[in-house]
Amino acid sequence: MKLTTKLMIAFMIIIIVPVIVVYVCMGVLQRYQVKTFQNAYQTESIFEMFVGNSVQALDSLTGKIQEEIWQILDKDADGLLRAGTAERLNGQLNEMESFLMIRKGGKMVYDGSAGDLSALESELLALEGGDFAEGGIYLAGETNCFVKRQDIYFSDYEIGTVFIVTRAGLLLPQVKQLAGSMVIVVGALLVLVAFCLTMWIYYTMLQPIGELQKATKAIKDGNLDYQLDLDDKDEIGQLCSSFEEMRRRLKESQEEKLQYERENKELISNISHDLKTPITTIKGYVEGIMDGVASSPEMLEKYMKTIYSKANDMDRLIDELTFYSKIDTNKIPYTFAKINVKEYFDDCIEEIGLDLDTQNIRVNYKNSVDAQTVIIADAEQLKRVVNNIVGNSVKYMDKQTKVIHFDIQDVGDFIQVNIEDNGRGVSVKELPKIFERFYRADSSRNSSKGGSGIGLSIVKKIIQDHGGQIWATGTMGHGLTMHFVLRKYQEVPNE
Numbered sequence: 312m313k314l315t316t317k318l319m320i321a322f323m324i325i326i327i328v329p330v331i332v333v334y335v336c337m338g339v340l341q342r343y344q345v346k347t348f349q350n351a352y353q354t355e356s357i358f359e360m361f362v363g364n365s366v367q368a369l370d371s372l373t374g375k376i377q378e379e380i381w382q383i384l385d386k387d388a389d390g391l392l393r394a395g396t397a398e399r400l401n402g403q404l405n406e407m408e409s410f411l412m413i414r415k416g417g418k419m420v421y422d423g424s425a426g427d428l429s430a431l432e433s434e435l436l437a438l439e440g441g442d443f444a445e446g447g448i449y450l451a452g453e454t455n456c457f458v459k460r461q462d463i464y465f466s467d468y469e470i471g472t473v474f475i476v477t478r479a480g481l482l483l484p485q486v487k488q489l490a491g492s493m494v495i496v497v498g499a500l501l502v503l504v505a506f507c508l509t510m511w512i513y514y515t516m517l518q519p520i521g522e523l524q525k526a527t528k529a530i531k532d533g534n535l536d537y538q539l540d541l542d543d544k545d546e547i548g549q550l551c552s553s554f555e556e557m558r559r560r561l562k563e564s565q566e567e568k569l570q571y572e573r574e575n576k577e578l579i580s581n582i583s584h585d586l587k588t589p590i591t592t593i594k595g596y597v598e599g600i601m602d603g604v605a606s607s608p609e610m611l612e613k614y615m616k617t618i619y620s621k622a623n624d625m626d627r628l629i630d631e632l633t634f635y636s637k638i639d640t641n642k643i644p645y646t647f648a649k650i651n652v653k654e655y656f657d658d659c660i661e662e663i664g665l666d667l668d669t670q671n672i673r674v675n676y677k678n679s680v681d682a683q684t685v686i687i688a689d690a691e692q693l694k695r696v697v698n699n700i701v702g703n704s705v706k707y708m709d710k711q712t713k714v715i716h717f718d719i720q721d722v723g724d725f726i727q728v729n730i731e732d733n734g735r736g737v738s739v740k741e742l743p744k745i746f747e748r749f750y751r752a753d754s755s756r757n758s759s760k761g762g763s764g765i766g767l768s769i770v771k772k773i774i775q776d777h778g779g780q781i782w783a784t785g786t787m788g789h790g791l792t793m794h795f796v797l798r799k800y801q802e803v804p805n806e
Contacts, residue, residue: 415471589621704732731792
């Protein structure tokens with residue numbers, strides 16, 4: 312839900328819900344209280360006491376009993392004074408905070424008030440001959456009563472008056488209590504609605520913002536592991552998702568930076584170690600020449616060849632380091648051209664074979680590709696691939712008879728190069744890792760097996776840049792075979 316929608320809903324809740332809830336609750340409370348008044352006073356108009364005409368409500372309160380009294384008076388005025396009649400009617404009036412008074416010939420002959428109402432009698436006497444409002448008259452002040460009056464003539468021709476008096480002072484507090492209860496209920500409902508709305512806004516808006524603030528502080532303090540897990544679909548949720556994505560990328564960037572720094576340190580350590588070995592050897596042989604140890608031409612030639620070989624090792628290491636920097640910045644210089652597969656690998660293996668022969672390593676070479684097969688490749692970089700693979704094989708030769716097999720095959724749209732050695736091999740578990748930068752199958756590196764650890768990663772990069780693939784097979788103790796494929800070049804006929 313969008314934030315704007317939530318705000319609109321909150322606005323509607325603030326305006327509409329309290330009105331509806333108050334209306335419903337007031338209706339329920341009114342029904343309950345009115346029913347209570349109806350049971351107590353046998354009237355349906357008590358609600359008018361606080362929303363309409365209170366005089367009319369007081370009038371209707373004793374309306375039924377009044378009708379009965381007036382009917383008795385119409386038939387027989389003296390019947391009202393017969394034993395038990397006035398008491399019965401007065402008892403019914405008492406249930407509604409009212410009572411009956413009867414005056415005859417200027418004297419009160421019946422008083423149902425059961426109390427000292429001399430002030431009321433004097434007020435009623437003062438009203439003698441006055442006009443009563445329709446239904447009755449309200450006497451304020453000390454008496455605080457509502458009075459209904461009916462003049463009658465007794466059988467002895469005496470003039471009399473019947474009064475129905477309602478104690479408004481006792482009845483109106485109950486009405487006020489009803490109104491007060493409604494005010495309390497309405498206030499409580501408004502507080503409840505406001506509380507629920509506040510909680511809703513807090514949990515849907517303020518709490519996510521608070522979590523976002525905590526995450527921001529954590530990242531500011533360098534804690535990139537603090538995860539912000541919010542699934543809301545509104546604007547705040549989208550902001551939190553974007554923030555979490557930013558945190559993940561920052562963490563990945565930091566990890567990549569640390570990994571890069573570790574790899575650089577390892578590279579420097581490897582190169583330093585591998586350079587130190589040939590330098591030490593060169594220094595030793597040069598000192599031998601200088602001290603006259605190489606006294607014969609044969610020994611001098613041997614010393615010079617060794618110095619030359621070690622200088623080549625140093626040159627190769629420096630070349631790998633330079634090439635590695637180009638890989639890291641994707642600036643490998645390629646010069647792609649059409650290359651005849653048979654001619655290229657024939658020359659390449661012949662040159663490599665001469666070098667391997669000096670190391671007492673036998674070379675087997677087989678090229679079953681058609682003499683006209685052509686690929687698009689960089690001759691120099693492809694030669695680097697072969698040299699790096701062969702150099703890696705030579706490094707881990709552990710058999711007395713050392714052999715490297717070269718097999719060039721035609722596999723449909725591709726040519727496949729297989730370079731197999733009979734060295735110590737690599738375990739199946741380690742095979743997928745050998746193309747990773749700085750990975751060494753021989754973790755306990757020594758001077759004889761050294762290497763920068765980036766040779767095969769360079770091979771993989773060059774093959775991939777040629778649009779090919781490379782993989783390795785083999786088992787521990789039985790040698791390693793490197794396979795790579797390159798797509799053949801095919802002329803597109805002109806139509």
